[in-house]
Amino acid sequence: MTKKRISEYTSYIWIKNELQELDWNTKNPNRNSDGQVYTQQECLDNEQIKKQLVKKKPEYVCKINEDNFYVIEAKGQIEEIDKAFQEACDYATLINKSKLIKAPIVSGVAGNDEDGYIVRSAFLEKGIFKTINYHSKEITSLISPSLCIELIENKSSSIKELEINEKQLLATAEDINEVLHLGSINKDERASVMATLLLSLIDDTKPNYNASATVFVKDVNNRAEEILIQHNKRDFFKHIEIKLPSKEEARKKYKKSLVSTIFKLKKINIKAAMFSGTDVLGKFYEVFLKYGNGAKDIGIVLTPRHVTTFACNILNITHQDVVYDPTCGTGGFLVSAFDYVRSNSSEEQLSEFKKHRIFGIEQQPKVASLAIVNMIFRGDGSNNIIDDNCLSVGLKRLVLNSSTTGEYVKTGENINSKVVSKVLMNPPFALKDKDEKEYKFIQHALDQMIDGGLLFAIIPLSVLTKSGVSKKWRQNQLLKENTVLSVISLPDKLFYPVGVHTCALIVKKGVPHPENQKVFWAKCNEDGYLTKKGKRLKNDSIENHLEQIEDKLKLFILNSNTKINNIPEFQKSEKIDFKDNLLELVPEAYLDQKIPTKEEIMIGIDELVREAAAFIIRSKNENEII
Structure with missing residues (x-):
């Protein structure tokens, strides 16, 4: 059956929301002095960009500062990520011919609301667009303004420090917990399912997200088991192996929740985040175990x-x-x-x-x-x-x-x-x-x-x-x-x-x-x-x-x-x-007590008087009833 063509227009709202979450001001810079984001043809209102692109228009161009820009191109199917990324690089290459402005950062976005989204980003280092990374682990989200500045100042595609937004991390963990719940994945199994998915992501090759539930889960399990074998921990695989339900519809729902979880993990740069100072997995486990019964038992x-x-x-x-x-x-x-x-x-x-x-x-x-x-x-x-x-x-x-x-x-x-x-x-x-x-x-x-x-x-x-x-x-x-x-x-x-x-x-x-x-x-x-x-x-x-x-x-x-x-x-x-x-x-048993101030003593006396008065009134009422 031929897969229905989905336009990249469906990704526009998602990209804009992501940019807002990353603290970009998504207003048009030509209309608002604080604005940072051009949407499609709006970038052609910038004289220097128009000189280089003529009539070409990427999905988004973000203004990092007066002479540096960040180009984002989108496609409607996950499998088109290479195309989206290459077109973003092509647009940036045209802009970089200018003597006045540069586009050193690019992102390709592929996907839709139904299947999810994946992102690939790069920085122009010594004339070549190199994957943005932290400890050699790819950054799989869109790039924040502060990170853009760091990349430009350091003239390197490698990030020195990766900041983790703890509030966003917890929100993502709660979100994933809900996704797994909708996939009918038992609450006491969610932490181990998460462990398997994470192990499967260590290999940089992408799984086939369009494969059947059976093929997809087998691939995920094989990847996870292989990593455990490499670390002499194969015996533990039986404790985290993902097992599909028997009914076909249930399998599809289960698989959909797994794919959605992977994309949400990529959104927070899970592989790179693992090397940060934050115990990312600990936060996820905390949420999953909180909803399950096993931890309490x-x-x-x-x-x-x-x-x-x-x-x-x-x-x-x-x-x-x-x-x-x-x-x-x-x-x-x-x-x-x-x-x-x-x-x-x-x-x-x-x-x-x-x-x-x-x-x-x-x-x-x-x-x-x-x-x-x-x-x-x-x-x-x-x-x-x-x-x-x-x-x-x-x-x-x-x-x-x-x-x-x-x-x-x-x-x-x-x-x-x-x-x-x-x-x-x-x-x-x-x-x-x-x-x-x-x-x-x-x-x-x-x-x-x-x-x-x-x-x-x-x-x-x-x-x-x-x-x-x-x-x-x-x-x-x-x-x-x-x-x-x-x-x-x-x-x-x-x-x-x-x-x-x-x-x-x-x-x-x-x-x-x-x-x-x-x-x-x-x-x-x-x-x-x-x-x-x-x-x-x-x-x-x-x-x-x-x-x-x-x-x-x-x-x-x-x-x-x-x-x-x-x-x-x-x-x-x-x-x-x-x-x-x-x-x-x-x-x-050992700390000294504070000496109360005069004010604290007066407050204490006032409270005692009030309590005594209340006690007398209660006693009187009780005596009257008797």
């Missing part, structure tokens, strides 16, 4: 990126560290450790680190698969991520080709040589199994560590306040075998909507806690994020207490004699009260 909460970055900084992760997360979930801490080392190491050092010194365990195979995908996209580091119960697995030192690394062994085997120097972890919350209390995960991690190693763990406050077995652990193991360096109360809504009050525990392994050793206590009520409509978004008007303590805490971890200013109800360095019968190791 197994106690998974995703650690926010700014917290994992904070942990890596204060522990000063280096390429020489062996980093371990025994409850790694989707890999948030490991991703941050990798990124932190990448920004502070040579290529050779990073290669050694990712191959030999990142270890993670996740009990749920599907979730472990997500962690593996996360690391593969960032340049690997997936070698030593496994699915298992961490409490039944240990890590011992191993030397491979003169490189220090570790290997997994079963708990109970004689581990003569420990290897882990840094632990980053957020064990599952609220597990009912009595054998899997949060402190047991911490103790397991400490058991794998070398003396002097550092542990950062996010745990419920109750682990450090409860009596019974929790107190015995604090008393007989945590403090008798290690030094507590710091405890930080974290914001109440950090894991919203999960209502667990949490803290960060920082421990030095192997040195019994001296009675005169001071601890850095801090209560961080704010982290620079605002909770609005069920989402937590960065907001510059909100204080960030984690940032405020970060530098001092990093110094304190190196030297506990570092002077810490005593700020009531916020921070203090103070010795542990070993005479405390409860042995509560939380900031609330």
Whole structure:
């Protein structure tokens, strides 16, 4: 059956909307002094452009500045992307013959509202239009004004820094979740479907979007499996393989949602974004797992990126560290450790680190698969991520080709040589199994560590306040075998909507806690994020207490004699009260109270008077009724 011809006119609204989202002023520059976008023949009103194009007119010409322009050409079918791109280059080449103006940036757009859209962009570098990229990964969206300026100033098609709009990222994740819902893809399968699609995109060759559902999904699965084979992780494919429904109509709907998802991922430059400082996959997984039931059933909460970055900084992760997360979930801490080392190491050092010194365990195979995908996209580091119960697995030192690394062994085997120097972890919350209390995960991690190693763990406050077995652990193991360096109360809504009050525990392994050793206590009520409509978004008007303590805490971890200013109800360095019968190791037990101002006292008195008056009135009314 011949496919119906679709005009490129259908793409005009889409392109204009995309340009607006990217902060282009889409008004005609000839009619508005702030305008930046010519639509079709409008560009011929510009004298210099008309001299070069004569009567030719691209779909859009964007004004970057007075003498630089950005050309966009569109076609109505996805398979016409090469044609759209080439015509954009041809228009730009004509403009570039001018001695007064240049068109160094071009984009070809192909597609329609029904099938979706794809974009190819290039920058004129040394006379050749080269693909715009970030860390060699193609930029697959239209180009923003600020990015155009950067490309021109650097005279290079390679972007140095890729800014990720977190609000747009979350909106795209929600949008994709809805698309997968409309495709009748089970909410608990969406994260693994996403993982497979992302793996399939690593290969730069395009799948046949017009193929049947069966052929298309087989191609996607084959691509994903091949990537896992290359990374010695083929066993995980069975956990993320996409499986089509049996009915033909359902298959078509399923396939349509997959294609739409791929185009939405391309729109946010997913492959390039994976190398940015943002944990892009973490954001997507957060949305998908939020709607599914699986995460709730197994106690998974995703650690926010700014917290994992904070942990890596204060522990000063280096390429020489062996980093371990025994409850790694989707890999948030490991991703941050990798990124932190990448920004502070040579290529050779990073290669050694990712191959030999990142270890993670996740009990749920599907979730472990997500962690593996996360690391593969960032340049690997997936070698030593496994699915298992961490409490039944240990890590011992191993030397491979003169490189220090570790290997997994079963708990109970004689581990003569420990290897882990840094632990980053957020064990599952609220597990009912009595054998899997949060402190047991911490103790397991400490058991794998070398003396002097550092542990950062996010745990419920109750682990450090409860009596019974929790107190015995604090008393007989945590403090008798290690030094507590710091405890930080974290914001109440950090894991919203999960209502667990949490803290960060920082421990030095192997040195019994001296009675005169001071601890850095801090209560961080704010982290620079605002909770609005069920989402937590960065907001510059909100204080960030984690940032405020970060530098001092990093110094304190190196030297506990570092002077810490005593700020009531916020921070203090103070010795542990070993005479405390409860042995509560939380900031609330050690921070000083603020001295109320005269105004605060008067407000308090006023409130007490009002409450007393209300109580008397209520009591009188109740007596009258009686």
